[in-house]
Amino acid sequence: MDETEEDLIDYLVKSKAYPVCSKFGKISFTGPKDKFFDKKKDEIIKKLKLKTKEDCGRIRELVKEESAKLRTTKPIKKWVKEDRPREMLIKVGSENVPLTKLLAIILRTGNSFDGSSAEDLARKLLDKFRDLRGIDQASVDDLCSIKGIGMAKGVQVKSALEIGKRFYRENAEIKKRLSNVESVIGFVRDFYGPYLRDSKKEFFNIILLDRKNKVIDTKELTKGSVNASIVDPLEIVREATRETASSIILVHNHPSGEVDPSGDDIETTDRVVKACDLVNVRVLDHIIIGKNLEDYFSFMDKGLI
The missing domain is CATH 1.10.150 (DNA polymerase; domain 1)
Structure with a gap:
């Protein structure tokens, strides 16, 4: 039994597909389709006489009208x-x-x-x-x-x-003078937190400060694996001297969400402090970012710097 136009429209509604015509005149169908659709589409094109954009537009409107009748909720x-x-x-x-x-x-x-x-x-x-x-x-x-x-x-x-x-980054940049632990953590929370709290990789960043502890710039130094990032103290020294920074703050995240510093974190911080001392750049703090808004570890606050 031959299918009527109405039957084919119903089939398109059930298949959640409707016809479109490319600028080259090729007819295709968009939207989800069932697994038998590819075998049937040539027959649909032929029986619905789909040759032009106008033909496709007419059928598309019919499909939308019939689909609307099946709605269980109001638009x-x-x-x-x-x-x-x-x-x-x-x-x-x-x-x-x-x-x-x-x-x-x-x-x-x-x-x-x-x-x-x-x-x-x-x-x-x-x-x-x-x-x-x-x-x-x-x-x-x-x-x-x-x-x-x-x-x-x-x-x-x-x-x-x-x-x-x-928006949070802009908010952080307004508070560019970092004079105590609270202001440092506030800056890190707004500037880095939205990007690093849920990161599956470890990132190591530095904040470069002038003599008045105002932020000059921020730099991402490394993007590591799930467990660690490789930090070169000499690269940090180069960045600090290039920007004529008087002091820096180290920032990195722990993908695990834990903020307690590892032995490697403490050793890396010590190496960076010693390297920066050679060029009279002070390391003010090292902040570790965890999973939650309140999860931060400050080396300065804990007396580790």
Whole structure:
């Protein structure tokens, strides 16, 4: 029995696929497809008479209309106005908007095939990755593993999280004079914390300071393995003298999350201090970053420098 246009539209709806026409006139299908789709697509193109962009556009609209009938939830634009994420933010302020709605604003749209709203997709993100920190650790490909989140949405989410990190860096740069342990840890927390707390590799950095303990620059020296980074005291001396720094602060993270210094950490610090003494550059502190916001170890605070 020959399938009618209506039958084929139903099949496209179930397969969550719709036709597109390239600028060269090639017809293809986007969206998820079942395993039998490739065998059937030529027949679909022929029976639906798909030859032009206009043909594809007409069928695409029919597929969307039929998909909309299967929705079990309303799209956000049909919600009560007060419940819509953007309208809620304007009315009550961003700090009072639930996280799912904030993520929905970033995602912008839902999944037209299964009727998921942007907020539904936000819940799926949080269900899979637990929290913003988990989402931040995920790659774009990881985010795209969620049905309804494609490359564009994945990039939007990662971009928003990166903006948040850079906000903290800007905040750190405002406090450029580091006069005590608290100010040093505050700078390190804001400048390095968002990037290093969840890193699976060990990074070794230095903060270069002038005579008034104002930050001149920051340098990443090494990116190591899971267990250690290789630090060359001579490279640190070169960076310090090149920038005419009067003092420096060493910063590195422990991927394990533990902040207590290892024997290697103490030995490395001692070698760096001795090398810097030769050129009259003082090592003010060595900060180790752990997993959580409050997890920091200061060599100066513990009397190890």
